[in-house]
Amino acid sequence: MSLHGGRRTKxxxxxFxxxxxYALFSAVFAAGVVFGAVVGPALLFDLPGAVESLLWQGGKWLAVxxxxARVISVLMRFRRAAQPSQPGRTNPDS
Known part of the structure; x- marks a missing residue:
């Protein structure tokens, strides 16, 4: 919603x-890096089946x-930044 309570402007x-x-792109990139870091040893080394399975499952859930968390944090920060510091007053930079 806009600051005046009506519909959003263009x-x-x-x-938004x-x-x-930005939130989706940065989240997918970060999740991919973490997934690769966790699952990487399972791809590079010959590990026992249980350890390999644990790394795949852990990497998958950690990435999700x-x-x-990344999408939520970026959108919450955007939401907070959209609020005026002093309601009813104009921004000095405008």
Missing amino acids: DEQDA VVELG VLLA
């Missing part, structure tokens, strides 16, 4: 779309949790 919608794209 600029606000565009800013850009922020959502990191992806969700």
